[in-house]
Amino acid sequence: MKAGLYSYAVCIKSVMRAAGIISVVFLCLAGSCGCRKKDPVKIGFVACLSGKLTDRGYSGRNAVLLAVEQCNARGGINGRKITLLIKNDLGDPETARKVVLELIDEGVTAIVGHMTSAMSVASLSLINTYETVMISPTSATNELYNKDDYFFRVYPDVSIVAAALACFAAHELHLTRAAVIYDLNNRAYTETASRVFCEEFKKQGGTIVDTLAVTSSPTVSFHEIIHNLAGKEPDCLVAYTNEMDTATICQQIRKIGKNIQVLSSDWAASAELIQYGGEAVEGTVLLHTIRNDSREPKFVQFRQDYFDTFGVYPGVRASHAYDAASILIRALRENDNPAELKQTLLSIKDFEGIQGKIQFDEYGDIIRTLYPARIKNKTFKYMDKYEHGYQPQK
DSSP: OOGGGSSSOOOHHHHHHHHHHHHHHHGGGGTOOTTOOSOOEEEEEEEOOSSTTHHHHHHHHHHHHHHHHHHHHTTTBTTBOEEEEEEEOTTOHHHHHHHHHHHHHTTOSEEEEOSSHHHHHHHHHHHHHTTOEEEESSOOOGGGTTOOSSEEESSOOHHHHHHHHHHHHHHTSOOOEEEEEEEGGGHHHHHHHHHHHHHHHHHTTOEEEEEEEEOOSTTOOHHHHHHHHHTTOOSEEEEESOHHHHHHHHHHHHHHTOOOEEEEOGGGOSHHHHHHHGGGGTTOEEEESSOTTOOOHHHHHHHHHHHHHHSSOOOHHHHHHHHHHHHHHHHHHHOOOGGGHHHHHHHOOOEEETTEEEOOOTTSOOOOOBEEEEEETTEEEEOOOBOOOOOOOO
16 A cells, blocks of 8 residues: 555554555455355445545545455455455546446446446446446435436435535525535536525525536636636635635635635535645535544444554545445345345345444435534534435436
8 A cells, every 4th residue: 555645644554554454355366365265255446546536535445445354354244255346437437437347347246436426427327237236435416316226325415415505504604695616527416516505595595696617627717716706795605616626715715805605515525625725714614424523432433443544534435435335244244145235235224324324215315414514723513413304306
């Protein structure tokens, strides 16, 4: 494992520990574990592991590695060890389909991934054609909602979260004039998020002063974008952008000296947002699906195990990836027949995730509690959970 792949520093002990996990997981590939009496269960993991989206990819990968190591230490799947096959989708739809097909050809029982909606949409036809279950930790697009397919997710539909953010902005923060920026690189997620936020915000009496689609790249001038939007006098700006771009947006607002409340989503809700944005992101409000300050015993144990292994504490993406891998392992322990995996997952009604119960509906979707958080003193400060009755379009 190369420390340079991380955007954060990992201590030597953590690198050695992580390398130990990988060696345990991949030992099966060489056929060198003589104590194993049965063939291993192959599980795939796929995410973007290069470029500026590596933080989410590696945090997801690390969490799945941890879940696999813990499972193997307890005897695996009914005596069969898990082999984890890891692929890089490069954040590119064509590559996503290519590596998913490679995993299917290599005989995986199921796949954990992708970490973004656009890549999951790109792979959907393949997993359905080959009847291979995919569980995404963080894909939220409405394009995957309410479909009888082989796609599952442990993250709520984007429509629910966007509508809740609009209501929270209007009623709890008393905001009335919103501008919205969304990134077309993840349009399967951001277009729906932007549309639903705007519709719901207007229903609550607010005004949308402008919406702007951008395609994130080094050539995008957020200075010019923010300067133009500020001229329309919004009291809030909603950013459906990744953590780096959200941080840049906050910095540009700070530079022009405007008092504009920034709202964002779980897509940007990471330690990297605070790292990249510094003082400029102070006061930013986001809706989280995981409380990092939770004292629930399972979460506290996961958080400590992750830190002991990788030298950093897990964020939202790692938490959801661990839950995705854990419920998959639970299903395989109940029935390790790949042909029946979809139905086994749908039948599980009592799985306790690291923060509460996870139960799929008949289409593999879930509802999660939402937690508003404000960045204060370089950390996320959580408010009471926020309930909202919005139901996505079917």
